[in-house]
Amino acid sequence: AQTVTQSQPEMSVQEAETVTLSCTYDTSESDYYLFWYKQPPSRQMILVIRQEAYKQQNATENRFSVNFQKAAKSFSLKISDSQLGDAAMYFCAYHSGYALNFGKGTSLLVTP
Amino acid sequence: DVKVTQSSRYLVKRTGEKVFLECVQDMDHENMFWYRQDPGLGLRLIYFSYDVKMKEKGDIPEGYSVSREKKERFSLILESASTNQTSMYLCASTPAGGPENEQFFGPGTRLTVL
Numbered sequence: 501a502q503t504v505t506q507s508q509p510e511m512s513v514q515e516a517e518t519v520t521l522s523c524t525y526d527t528s529e530s531d532y533y534l535f536w537y538k539q540p541p542s543r544q545m546i547l548v549i550r551q552e553a554y555k556q557q558n559a560t561e562n563r564f565s566v567n568f569q570k571a572a573k574s575f576s577l578k579i580s581d582s583q584l585g586d587a588a589m590y591f592c593a594y595h596s597g598y599a600l601n602f603g604k605g606t607s608l609l610v611t612p
Numbered sequence: 613d614v615k616v617t618q619s620s621r622y623l624v625k626r627t628g629e630k631v632f633l634e635c636v637q638d639m640d641h642e643n644m645f646w647y648r649q650d651p652g653l654g655l656r657l658i659y660f661s662y663d664v665k666m667k668e669k670g671d672i673p674e675g676y677s678v679s680r681e682k683k684e685r686f687s688l689i690l691e692s693a694s695t696n697q698t699s700m701y702l703c704a705s706t707p708a709g710g711p712e713n714e715q716f717f718g719p720g721t722r723l724t725v726l
Binding site: 603 | 645656660720
């Protein structure tokens with residue numbers, strides 16, 4: 501079974517600064533999808549960004565970008581110009597063929 | 613916008629009770645999922661369904677069952693609730709197709725079993 505590891509239970513960043521959340525995964529597949537989901541306090545989980553393993557180019561969505569290193573099985577999320585609204589739990593996920601396989605999450609605190 | 617709703621935000625039940633958690637999506641999605649979320653454990657898949665009356669076990673199906681009689685509705689059933697089932701339960705849906713499809717989540721039901 502594929503495993504997804506988020507080694508940082510908590511992270512903190514100051515407003516306007518940049519923060520990187522780490523994620524590693526284990527798989528024997530060659531093509532797959534990776535995701536970052538955000539769960540704000542008391543609000544619904546939403547998709548932040550996705551990456552197909554076959555694509556060399558790192559995905560970007562506005563202030564959010566990923567550093568995808570396929571050989572190292574690493575998929576980190578970079579948040580630039582952090583805002584107070586970025587405070588949330590962030591989950592890295594791997595699509596295992598029938599469902600998402602989630603990491604344990606990283607709680608991001610944004611300080612003014 | 614896709615909307616996934618869950619019948620209750622908070623629920624308190626007693627040990628041994630039969631508990632029903634309901635999830636409804638309004639975007640005609642084929643696939644629906646039930647996860648439980650616990651601090652330090654992330655989200656774990658309980659069951660999923662890819663069509664009406666179809667169901668597949670996830671990673672932690674023990675103590676749970678599901679029902680999907682209509683496409684838009686997916687129910688999670690705790691036949692005899694136990695205290696170790698106290699958790700946040702999240703429902704999600706996604707259209708049929710490839711793994712690239714985004715999952716849309718409901719707001720969650722926080723269940724406490726006393």
